[in-house]
Amino acid sequence: MDPILAVEQAWQAEAGAAPLSDPADDLARLEALRVRFLGKKGEVAALMKVLGQLSPDEKRAFGQRVNQLKDQVTAALDELRAQAEARAEQAALAAGWLDPTLPTAAAGAQVVGLPALGHKHPITRLLDTVIDHFTGLGFEVASGPEIEDTWHNFDALNIPDNHPARDVWDTFYTTRGEVPRTHTSSVQIRTMQAQRPPIRVISPGKCFRNESIDATHLAAFNQCEGLYVDRGVTLGHLKATLEGWVHRLFGPDVKIRFRPAFYPFVEPGLDLDAQCFFCGGGGHLGDGGTCPVCRGKGWLEVIPCGMVHPNVLRNCGIDPAEWSGFAFGMGFDRLVMLQHGIDDLRRLYSGRLDLVRQL
Ligand SMILES: [Zn+2]
Incomplete structure (x- = not known):
């Protein structure tokens, strides 16, 4: 089987899966997918190693297809992550513990790990x-x-x-x-x-x-x-x-x-x-x-x-x-x-x- 097609089909199967009900779990799942497909030792990187065995003409066509696949996976993962983050925010609001109208006071900022805000001269x-x-x-x-x-x-x-x-x-x-x-x-x-x-x-x-x-x-x-x-x-x-x-x-x-x-x-x-x-x-x-x-x-x-x-x-x-x-x-x-x-x-x-x- 064409190695690129194999990776593409594996990706389609994962991307098409229903998101996990807990948005935090789902974000963890998406991160695992990123590592599996786009990581240094991921499936897309593995495809690039095949390049060395190809003739110059094949190399160009193969390289283009791998890059297209990489762009496709990157864009789809970004989109899925944004959706999961929006669901996480909605869930936090529904649970009542996140109040986005609260000022980010310096003390509060330290609590949530953000850099402290400055003030006017x-x-x-x-x-x-x-x-x-x-x-x-x-x-x-x-x-x-x-x-x-x-x-x-x-x-x-x-x-x-x-x-x-x-x-x-x-x-x-x-x-x-x-x-x-x-x-x-x-x-x-x-x-x-x-x-x-x-x-x-x-x-x-x-x-x-x-x-x-x-x-x-x-x-x-x-x-x-x-x-x-x-x-x-x-x-x-x-x-x-x-x-x-x-x-x-x-x-x-x-x-x-x-x-x-x-x-x-x-x-x-x-x-x-x-x-x-x-x-x-x-x-x-x-x-x-x-x-x-x-x-x-x-x-x-x-x-x-x-x-x-x-x-x-x-x-x-x-x-x-x-x-x-x-x-x-x-x-x-x-x-x-x-x-x-x-x-x-x-x-x-x-x-x-x-x-x-x-x-
Ligand atoms: Zn005085």
């Missing part, structure tokens, strides 16, 4: 929180280019060329005179140019400055700014909005205070401080040591803010006699450092999992 988690909070207040998320022209990055924000305030946002310039944006305030300008008030946007994103890198400064960092322009917007709106955010961030009992500050794009300009959530504002720990989070000051500078400067509104074609607004900004990296008591900003970007896994 703390900066991304804060980004999710800020977006969730402010979209809940009716703000939209706006984005803009990371390489900006100096008008959007400086002039429109009331920081004209040669103004000493530009030094505060010292940065890099491209050969075409553009800057990697030094703040996401440029997105506020683009939004006010494109939309008429009322405007409520937050603009999270990467910013860049020519910083000497140390524990609290990086040349690339994450920021989120917010802008609200409407009729009759006052400092009261700013205070209530930011107080709600600080409470979301540090807890409902944390006190805030405002101090006057100068930023060219707001008038008046303010710094919002939050009472240190770590030491409760006393600046010291229970054992008398200096609080490491606020360094003994009792307050944390968290959000520079203020009422949008009339010149900024005018630069965007918005009449300051009719409209007013507030704006605020916050450094994401700094907030994450505060939240988790991290003493060196560079750790957040080191790519080392031993830190990130603790957060």
